[in-house]
Amino acid sequence: MIDSATLSILISTTLILAIYTILYRENPAFRIGEHLMVGATVGHAIVLAIFQIRDLAWRKFQSGFATGNLSGIAYIIPMILGVFLYFQFSSKLRYLARISIALMLAVGLSLSIRGLIFVNVIGQIQGALAPLTSIQNIVYMIGVVCALLYFVYEQRASKLAGPLPKIGRYVLMLTMGAYFANTIMGRLSIVIGTLTSVFVAPAWYLIPVAFLIVIADVFIRRKSSTAS
Amino acid sequence: MVAREILSRNYKQVIYLGLFLSLAIPLFNPIGLPVPVQKTTLGVYNKIESLKSGDVAVIGSNIGAAIYAEVYPQYIAILEHLLRKPGVKILLVGHGTEAPIWAERALKELNAYNRKSYGTDFVHLGYIAGEEAAIASLCRDVHSLLKVDYSGKPLSDLPMMKDIGSAKDFAIVIDFTASADSQYWLNQAYASYGTPVGFGLTAIKVPDAYAYYMAGQIFGIIESLSGAAQYENLIHKPGMAVTGMDAQSLAHLLYIALIIMCNVIYVTQRRTKK
Amino acid sequence: MAGIWRTTATAILLVVSLVILFDFAFKNPALQSLATDLSNWAVVVGAFALGIGAYSLILRHGGMIAKKRPVWPYSLLLLVTMFVFTVTGLITGSITSPQYNWIYSTFVMPVSSTLYGMNAFFIASASYRAFKARSWEAIVLLVSAIFLMLKNAPIGGVISPVLPQIGGVIWDFAGATGMRALLIGIGIGTLALGLRVIIGQEKTPLGGAE
Numbered sequence: 001m002i003d004s005a006t007l008s009i010l011i012s013t014t015l016i017l018a019i020y021t022i023l024y025r026e027n028p029a030f031r032i033g034e035h036l037m038v039g040a041t042v043g044h045a046i047v048l049a050i051f052q053i054r055d056l057a058w059r060k061f062q063s064g065f066a067t068g069n070l071s072g073i074a075y076i077i078p079m080i081l082g083v084f085l086y087f088q089f090s091s092k093l094r095y096l097a098r099i100s101i102a103l104m105l106a107v108g109l110s111l112s113i114r115g116l117i118f119v120n121v122i123g124q125i126q127g128a129l130a131p132l133t134s135i136q137n138i139v140y141m142i143g144v145v146c147a148l149l150y151f152v153y154e155q156r157a158s159k160l161a162g163p164l165p166k167i168g169r170y171v172l173m174l175t176m177g178a179y180f181a182n183t184i185m186g187r188l189s190i191v192i193g194t195l196t197s198v199f200v201a202p203a204w205y206l207i208p209v210a211f212l213i214v215i216a217d218v219f220i221r222r223k224s225s226t227a228s
Numbered sequence: 229m230v231a232r233e234i235l236s237r238n239y240k241q242v243i244y245l246g247l248f249l250s251l252a253i254p255l256f257n258p259i260g261l262p263v264p265v266q267k268t269t270l271g272v273y274n275k276i277e278s279l280k281s282g283d284v285a286v287i288g289s290n291i292g293a294a295i296y297a298e299v300y301p302q303y304i305a306i307l308e309h310l311l312r313k314p315g316v317k318i319l320l321v322g323h324g325t326e327a328p329i330w331a332e333r334a335l336k337e338l339n340a341y342n343r344k345s346y347g348t349d350f351v352h353l354g355y356i357a358g359e360e361a362a363i364a365s366l367c368r369d370v371h372s373l374l375k376v377d378y379s380g381k382p383l384s385d386l387p388m389m390k391d392i393g394s395a396k397d398f399a400i401v402i403d404f405t406a407s408a409d410s411q412y413w414l415n416q417a418y419a420s421y422g423t424p425v426g427f428g429l430t431a432i433k434v435p436d437a438y439a440y441y442m443a444g445q446i447f448g449i450i451e452s453l454s455g456a457a458q459y460e461n462l463i464h465k466p467g468m469a470v471t472g473m474d475a476q477s478l479a480h481l482l483y484i485a486l487i488i489m490c491n492v493i494y495v496t497q498r499r500t501k502k
Numbered sequence: 503m504a505g506i507w508r509t510t511a512t513a514i515l516l517v518v519s520l521v522i523l524f525d526f527a528f529k530n531p532a533l534q535s536l537a538t539d540l541s542n543w544a545v546v547v548g549a550f551a552l553g554i555g556a557y558s559l560i561l562r563h564g565g566m567i568a569k570k571r572p573v574w575p576y577s578l579l580l581l582v583t584m585f586v587f588t589v590t591g592l593i594t595g596s597i598t599s600p601q602y603n604w605i606y607s608t609f610v611m612p613v614s615s616t617l618y619g620m621n622a623f624f625i626a627s628a629s630y631r632a633f634k635a636r637s638w639e640a641i642v643l644l645v646s647a648i649f650l651m652l653k654n655a656p657i658g659g660v661i662s663p664v665l666p667q668i669g670g671v672i673w674d675f676a677g678a679t680g681m682r683a684l685l686i687g688i689g690i691g692t693l694a695l696g697l698r699v700i701i702g703q704e705k706t707p708l709g710g711a712e
Binding site (some may be wrong): 024042052063107112116118123124185188189190191192193194195199 | 356434
């Protein structure tokens with residue numbers, strides 16, 4: 001009799017190997033894994049949505065209603081607005097969803113603007129304005145100006161700017177190299193994590209089974225293609 | 229002849245197999261390469277070391293199944309470090325839908341419920357929907373946004389929550405994420421309240437965060453699995469991250485070899501055409 | 503009729519944005535209380551938004567099953583999985599219950615991380631086939647990427663201590679220049695677009711350009 005932990009390892013390893021079969025070719029095993037994941041993720045979101053609405057709104061509305069507290073009772077408004085969001089799927093009542101979107105957009109945008117001004121714009125410009133007392137700071141300052149000139153204006157930069165936008169292009173290419181190197185490191189880390197979960201007993205016994213299935217498929221397809 | 233045919237037609241599968249072997253072999257036979265500590269990781273370590281009894285450390289998280297391999301080892305290492313600090317309060321907050329699962333998993337893995345007292349030493353607030361609005365509301369007034377913790381206990385019954393009203397009461401925030409929501413804590417906690425912020429990030433987000441580090445806006449970054457390995461060594465608790473670094477090394481060499489091969493072939497073909 | 507509602511939505515967008523922006527600028531208790539309530543309301547609406555994806559998927563995949571499209575068995579699997587997760591979560595009352603944890607660890611964790619990490623293999627084959635240094639810019643990109651890879655992986659320091667040092671210099675330079683320029687550009691761009699949306703110049707977020 002298999003215990004639940006072993007069953008979990010076997011099923012999850014089978015799913016991992018099924019997903020990896022896409023590296024060989026498109027096949028139903030990969031599709032099954034893909035659809036399982038989408039269904040699970042969305043089911044998870046539904047559960048969370050229900051719990052969040054209960055904890056963030058319904059309970060406050062209930063206690064407000066019980067005690068006559070207006071700010072608690074007012075939570076009926078966002079709950080109604082939340083329901084309005086689903087009207088975007090209706091051609092007749094779509095306009096109601098705009099109210100809900102307007103509220104979310106307004107709060108999200110204004111909060112972002114407040115933060116971005118200080119963090120991305122002022123903070124970064126302050127960081128760039130280091131005293132030009134060392135070669136490093138001078139080089140960094142030239143690099144930022146050139147990169148900004150290219151990033152904002154591209155080919156439209158004035159002739160007065162001279163070669164600066166072109167230098168900025170190279171600075172940005174250097175930065176893209178950094179993103180590329182980090183992307184590789186990130187993806188490799190995820191694969192390492194996946195393989196670490198597969199290289200445990202009894203999961204690793206499924207690896208040679210998967211390889212044998214793939215090799216068998218290769219030979220069967222070769223045979224059928226030479227026969228036809 | 230068959231080998232040449234396979235290499236030219238199925239070169240992708242050959243490369244995939246090569247990558248698989250370069251990752252798998254070191255996992256079975258670790259080489260034991262030293263992992264040097266970066267200044268960004270040291271920044272986080274030193275900040276946590278400087279925390280005093282009574283300080284509140286907020287651990288934000290958007291860890292999910294997709295990125296757990298990179299970020300969860302960092303999360304575990306930081307939580308372990310914080311649990312070792314006597315008197316430091318820990319507030320766990322999720323702004324990703326799977327975050328509570330990983331938070332509870334980490335707390336159980338580190339035996340936090342037995343080592344410390346829930347409600348006095350640490351509180352788990354769970355997931356809060358709403359992206360940046362949720363973080364902003366939390367930083368503005370915790371008790372106005374939330375009445376209960378993750379398990380449904382009223383916040384008013386939890387002793388440590390009596391002293392926490394807003395981000396002014398947070399000593400530090402460390403956020404673990406893979407996406408743009410690392411910006412939320414900077415925009416809300418740092419920009420509005422001056423709360424020191426640090427990150428535990430996937431490798432892809434690190435370049436953006438490094439600009440904030442260079443400008444002095446964040447105190448440190450734990451960079452992907454490498455950062456987790458460095459932190460595990462700093463707290464003398466090697467785990468999955470350290471064992472994974474050997475595999476990283478071999479696989480990186482493979483990538484470099486492939487890029488060089490690609491360009492050697494390209495240059496040779498150009499010369500042949502001329 | 504729709505025009506009145508669009509105008510109402512635009513007015514709400516403007517007023518709510520101004521309340522939150524002014525709250526940041528002027529420390530007024532009444533304004534602060536209103537801004538707090540509006541933020542909390544947006545959080546609640548955001549919670550409802552979590553279910554939008556589910557609603558859309560049910561409509562789409564339900565239609566595929568009803569019309570017996572060729573891929574209908576996959577759609578059925580998707581909806582059944584969604585149902586199982588929803589019911590398990592609601593019955594156990596928590597997403598960290600042992601039962602929910604079991605199905606999450608068994609079905610979500612391995613598949614999600616495997617799909618996400620798949621790119622590593624595709625990048626490897628692209629590295630062999632596509633990353634040709636056809637221009638000086640491409641050469642700069644590839645050379646910086648190679649040095650940074652040798653900095654990221656411990657083996658770089660083992661081959662030669664100079665390699666990660668060069669990588670470190672490139673990394674610091676990129677962080678202080680290119681990355682900074684990108685953040686400033688993104689900040690200004692977001693600010694400009696955000697203000698255009700708030701004052702109603704950008705109609706698309708609220709449905710349709712005029």
